Amino acid sequence: MAAANVRDVAALAGVSVGTVSNVLNQSKPVAPETAKRVHEAIDKLGFVRNDAARQLRVGQSRTVGIMVLDVSNPFFTDIARSVEDTLTQFNRSLILGNSGDLASRELAYLDLFEEQRVSGLLITPVGNVLSRLERLRDRGSPVVLVDRHDNARSFSSVSVDDQRGGYLAAAHLADTGRTNIAFVGGTSQLQQVAQRSGGAQDALRERGVAPLRVLELDSMRAEAGRIGAEQLLALPASSRPDAVFAANDLIALGVLRALTHAGVRVPDDIAIIGYDDIYFAANAAIPISSIRQPAWEMGRTATELLMAEIEAPGRGEYQHVVFQPELIVRDSTVRSAD
């Protein structure tokens, strides 16, 4: 009844446990005839390797951890799928953690990853966890930051130039005649948010347009967009903005829904531009202009950087790949001549 172990397999195949291990891991040559007997024994007993024992001996697991800000945001699931795809080429598997923007959850997952001795970690950090990540790295689990540039330069990172992305968004709004622009986003604690609004401010300053009115909310989900939109609608008509730059597309969708629900015409009364260029924003009630980020390439590149560190550890040389964002114009900012 108890699950078979290597000893049982060895006994049935008439070899030693060491030989079974060699067959399993191809670590040393085994005569074809012997290997065949071992495989037959494995099949007969339904043997499945106990990964805990293996890990204990080897000191490291074969899984990589990834921690994302929000699994319900398609941008992050795209990254995760890309990572998963790339990892299968390296014959490793992925365990996904969802911090949901919460520092407490992030810490709980870091504990888990550390206890599991993951072979590496991809993370978009929320809280102040750099020292935790350094410990992880020093103990043999390399870390690569995703969608976040490492200023301290003690980790490799893959990011998008968020400053530039913010600049592109605001420049587009200003250049199409908008003069009173609101930024609706999550907390500026998030580097991405701070940089996007910062880049936008730059664009407006250059153009002599009034600075952004910044609405900070406590989440990056559609619901936050609804709340933000309602705050804007509560303003006196005279100071109501004529454009909204949302920190991501989910927020943009929430804003769009709340505004149209209140009878505001988009883009005529208020233009909306989002960030991430997710499929659903492109297919929203009014297709939303957005700043595209190359999720697929980011996932692949991050995984490759991580695997390089895993396979050749202790180099202490960290790479920083920065992708360029791209402005995608749709109906939500410009009356279409379509």
Added chain:
Amino acid sequence: MAAANVRDVAALAGVSVGTVSNVLNQSKPVAPETAKRVHEAIDKLGFVRNDAARQLRVGQSRTVGIMVLDVSNPFFTDIARSVEDTLTQFNRSLILGNSGDLASRELAYLDLFEEQRVSGLLITPVGNVLSRLERLRDRGSPVVLVDRHDNARSFSSVSVDDQRGGYLAAAHLADTGRTNIAFVGGTSQLQQVAQRSGGAQDALRERGVAPLRVLELDSMRAEAGRIGAEQLLALPASSRPDAVFAANDLIALGVLRALTHAGVRVPDDIAIIGYDDIYFAANAAIPISSIRQPAWEMGRTATELLMAEIEAPGRGEYQHVVFQPELIVRDSTVRSAD
């Protein structure tokens, strides 16, 4: 340099390793004064429990596996988040696998879960894996089927009455005057797909409407919807359907996009109804009618069933919870008087 282990902690605290373990797991009472010394030693050494060793000894991990059909489908990420939420109450964590509709990936993940000796598994199966699941169960990892009814009655399951859901969708289309209805879905190998189209056929037969024209595609994503729509558009005008029932909302979105792109008016020329009621379908260019499934409750219930089996194993009594779907009518099927 090497990471500290219980022995180091014990030495520093001046106690035995057994006591350290008791502090860690609260398995036996420890004097407060002693516990304090142990905790100090843990902090000083930065000790983190090696989960592999723990698991090896205990024979089971504290993580639960979940295997979903498609992480980029919000319906499944909603379920996953709900499961994650519920599990934290039980102090366990979640490892998420994405089969992406592919039987080969599903098998690879099952291998992983089995090697890891997960304490339980939630799965929406793709391929023919029931015997694998039975083995998993017999070896101490209970399995609960999600979004799929177990006909063999050898697992607990949480599902939605897909037959009824299909019935509701088709009945709605027929009752609003549609007479030539196409079903655009993934492979009928998927139980959900087969039952949804089956239920729809029932509704049409009852009403004396022509049977569904079924388009089977190889995926359940938006791209499949686009392909399906193009096949419909290629039909002679005389036999072109006046309504589409999509197997899920992602497909419905793809269909909607392709149809409007081709100049077809929705719902005037062709009505569209989806399935799942995801947020993005409700906020699509034309808000899409859909069949709502209670993702959050499904995740919670499935987790509770699983935990019951984990905590009181070997009962051999399996429960089958079936939720009722709900028709949500939006603009894509009925001209709105709004």
Added chain:
DNA sequence: GAGGGATAGTGAATCGTTTTACTGAGAGTG
């Protein structure tokens, strides 16, 4: 004051792999 509980703590055995140092048996070489 002997017996009987509690209460804290000990230390060796154990889980199932991988790995390392060895052992033989043939084969090739000077």
Added chain:
DNA sequence: CACTCTCAGTAAAACGATTCACTATCCCTC
């Protein structure tokens, strides 16, 4: 022929936690 070299395979020692059978106090009770 003595020797080194491969090639296959063996047996035992790790890895680091948990647990189980004990021991040592201390306190209470009859």
